[in-house]
Amino acid sequence: MKAYRLIEWQRPPGLCDVEVPEPSGGEVLIRIGGAGVCRSDLHIMGEPPGRRAWVPPFTLGHENAGWVEALGPEAQGFAVGDPVAVYGAWGCGVCRPCRSGRDNYCERRATAGYTGGGLGRDGGMAEFMLVPAVGLLFPIDGLDPVEVAPLTDAALTSYHAVKRSLEVLVPGSTAVVIGVGGLGHLAVQVVKAVSPARVIAVDVEPAKLELARRLGADLVIDPELAAEAIIEETSGTGAELVLDFVGSDATLALASGSVRAEGALTIVGAGGGHLDWEFATVAPAARFSRTLWGTRADLAEVLTLARDGAIEAQIERFPLDRAGEAYDRLRSGSLQGRAVVVPS
Known part of the structure; x- marks a missing residue:
């Protein structure tokens, strides 16, 4: 499959061919509908080696929504074809903030090998993305995954x-x-x-x-x-x-x-x-x-607001092979609202 990846620190990302991952254990494979383009990625691209514990290469994209494509043998609660949003702040699960439901303030963020899909681990600027647990997925029945993607971070x-x-x-x-x-x-x-x-x-x-x-x-x-x-x-x-x-x-x-x-x-x-x-x-x-990001409970409330028509991301769509252009537009300030990369 095609994926837009950060290959090295302080080098422009590029479109690469990678294998489609297979879910094991409690993992879930998501067919990506949309991946939001976030300014924090621009900071990540320009960081020097050693500032983070992350190790390139990895696929960018931490604002993601799509459909369940396949489930590992231990993954329960969703079925193939279900539309889902991906919660992006992947905490350690054991520190005090994580245990109280505030993964976005995980105390091990600075030393973790990844803090989310697109943040040290393969994200959603690809045709498929592997999510480590069903607890990171939220049902979005009745909503368009392309429009939902930026809600998982920007909203x-x-x-x-x-x-x-x-x-x-x-x-x-x-x-x-x-x-x-x-x-x-x-x-x-x-x-x-x-x-x-x-x-x-x-x-x-x-x-x-x-x-x-x-x-x-x-x-x-x-x-x-x-x-x-x-x-x-x-x-x-x-x-x-x-x-x-x-x-x-x-x-x-x-x-x-x-x-x-x-x-x-x-x-x-x-x-x-x-x-x-x-x-x-x-x-x-x-x-x-x-503040930084939001909690899982917050995301559930954001999706409720979206279903009620109270909030809606203003988006501009870009195909995967124009992901670099989307970041250039973000860098120049010429976007209105949020750019969303649509792989297919």
Whole structure:
């Protein structure tokens, strides 16, 4: 089969011929319907050898959905042909976060040989993908696997970030979404779906601001005007929740200056920025945090929102032989929503 693989660190991935894996034990072989294209893959491609315990080559793609193709003799609970989403954060299963259902915060991530399909182990940018256990699969009857694929990360990460601060999103509250890209456009929808909060969206691209408006944002603002506008729109107090999906110096400064006292700032974007901390300028009792992906329970709730029509990923499809183009478009910032690689 064809697979889009990272062959060496700091080298462009390429399309390769590999054998179709056969499931054993409790493993499940998935025929991939769609694999989302994530910015974190760009960081992975550029990392130097030795930074992670992962060993190339491996197939990229950690946002995956498709159909059960075959099951190992010990795999139960699904049948051939069932449409499924793949939960992507594969923890060790024995550390405290994993045992409490928070595989996304596995304490052994830094030393593990892989942390998911496409993350040190073969992922979904191929015709087939081997999943180690049925517990990583979620039924998606009635949904299109191509549209579901980005929900397993882009929507899940956004949902988890919002859910952790849901208590501050009371009636009359405001949530600010900085960066209306692959995750941010879903965050706008998530906030509107699960809370009464007003949403202010911030982005440098007019087209992305228009997308945010169409998806339910109450106000869209250019970053040049955002700092003053957010304070003005919140009667001088700042927003209850600020979500930064960029993580640059500029957006972190905007985010930290826009959160109100006892509010929450969640940093999701890995833009390499630094957060300046001054005692006199940080809102009192504001909670600053960084989140990563989401839990299995979160994914079940995300899929329910999708079935109810409350959230929908805006996608652009690419065949497997154009996966490199999808990453180039992501790198250049010319995508709206999420790119999805469709192997067949």
